[in-house]
Amino acid sequence: MKLFDDYTKQFDFSNEKIELKYHHSYRVQKLCEMIAKNLKMNERDLYLASITGLFHDIARFRQITEYHTFLDSQSFDHGDVGADIFNNEIANQLDLSEEERIIIYKAIKYHNKLAIGNDVNDRELIFCQIVRDADKVDILYLFATNASLPGKTDGEVNSDCHRIFMNKQSISHEYVTNGTEKNVAALASLWDINFPISKQVIKEKKYFQQIEKMLNHEIYNKYFKLIYEDLEVE
Ligand SMILES: [Fe+2]
Structure with a gap:
């Protein structure tokens, strides 16, 4: 334009x-x-x-x-x-x-x-x-x-970020203290998606599967598990 x-x-x-x-x-x-x-x-x-x-x-x-x-x-x-x-x-x-x-x-x-x-x-x-x-x-x-990339995997996920993610809520910047948490906060953006069509695109394009491969760290396993359950994908 x-x-x-x-x-x-x-x-x-x-x-x-x-x-x-x-x-x-x-x-x-x-x-x-x-x-x-x-x-x-x-x-x-x-x-x-x-x-x-x-x-x-x-x-x-x-x-x-x-x-x-x-x-x-x-x-x-x-x-x-x-x-x-x-x-x-x-x-x-x-x-x-x-x-x-x-x-x-x-x-x-x-x-x-x-x-x-x-x-x-x-x-x-x-x-x-x-x-x-x-x-x-x-x-x-x-x-x-x-x-x-939001962050480098450089530490643990604090209990606030963990709890908020598992409650399927967006993580506010004030709780984010390291690179690992930055990544978790970015993954949590899924919880604030409004329309089914948006989730459908995310699912079809396999964005989370690609992100999981790239992050390549077991610290994120529990977060991807919840994401895949939500998207109903393996
Ligand atoms: Fe923006």
Whole structure:
């Protein structure tokens, strides 16, 4: 999309992190469209879901350029800043109603939060859920294909991370203290998947089987067991 390409071309594409986020954005856009189609959304809503996917990580380009990190804790909240960039620099170039602009704003804002905020209505919620699913599916893809590893296996999993995972809940960053736990937290993204179609993609593409092979450590066995039970795969 020209608008996205025009915005991102101000950044340095010789930086592989910029390149990575550029392609991640387009894959998440496609995943959003696939989920929206599966939900039988109308053409306009499909378009809104598509735009949300493409622009969800728009703040990553500024983040990596200015702070040289993807860690929000060491820079800024890329959901909040992304929502503002969308509002201030992108939305006026799209033919959106006020309601549509707010839908996309909130979906970008909440895509990276542990939970979606409680100021969303039912309609806004669906778009938040779509982009969160699409983002997680693609992050698992990047993990599975070795393009982006959360952490190195460098220690035990603390009791908080273990308990939260086994309760099938998302693990907040505050509980993560080492590389092993970073990986467990990434695996736990499955517990926050909203739509059956997203799980179906994860299952069909065998992302977790690839990740298990790559991690290649028995410390993760119990986590994969629960994942495979949930996905009903061997
Ligand atoms: Fe993101």
